Amino acid sequence: MDSVAAKLAEYETLLKLQTAKIEELAAENEQLKAGLGAHEVLQSIYRNPAACEGNRIKAAQAALNVEKPRLAMTAYVGKDQTAEVVIPLAELVAKRRARQDALQGLLPGDPKFLEWTERDAGNGNGSGGNGGNSSNGDDHS
Numbered sequence: 001m002d003s004v005a006a007k008l009a010e011y012e013t014l015l016k017l018q019t020a021k022i023e024e025l026a027a028e029n030e031q032l033k034a035g036l037g038a039h040e041v042l043q044s045i046y047r048n049p050a051a052c053e054g055n056r057i058k059a060a061q062a063a064l065n066v067e068k069p070r071l072a073m074t075a076y077v078g079k080d081q082t083a084e085v086v087i088p089l090a091e092l093v094a095k096r097r098a099r100q101d102a103l104q105g106l107l108p109g110d111p112k113f114l115e116w117t118e119r120d121a122g123n124g125n126g127s128g129g130n131g132g133n134s135s136n137g138d139d140h141s
Contacts, residue, residue, distance in 0.1 A: 031044070039063060039066050039067075042059045042060075042062050042063040042066075043059075043063060045059035046059040046060040046063065099116055102116055103116055
């Protein structure tokens with residue numbers, strides 16, 4: 001009979017421990033539902049010395065990105081941002097020929113002449129404008 005009484009006492013102790021743990025978890029659950037934001041919840045977990053160490057580490061890692069944002073990586077890492085755009089030679093020659101064809105026979109004060117020279121200086125309708133390729137440039141001749 002002693003073994004039955006001892007087992008009953010042991011089960012009673014385990015039941016009390018489990019009930020206490022359930023109440024503790026229920027209180028923590030209510031605290032989490034109390035309207036705290038995700039970051040505040042993570043902070044409360046990793047700052048709680050009673051929480052298990054693994055959970056504290058995981059919460060600290062998850063909160064780290066909010067507390068210390070990562071450096072933004074750009075798409076041009078290692079590329080010189082001030083470098084000029086390189087135009088292939090064939091394309092440049094076609095543009096220059098179209099410009100020359102369009103300017104041929106025009107006087108420097110002519111509106112079409114000014115349109116082409118302003119476009120080349122970057123003051124016109126974007127870089128290249130209507131003279132961006134040889135087919136558009138031939139239309140001006």
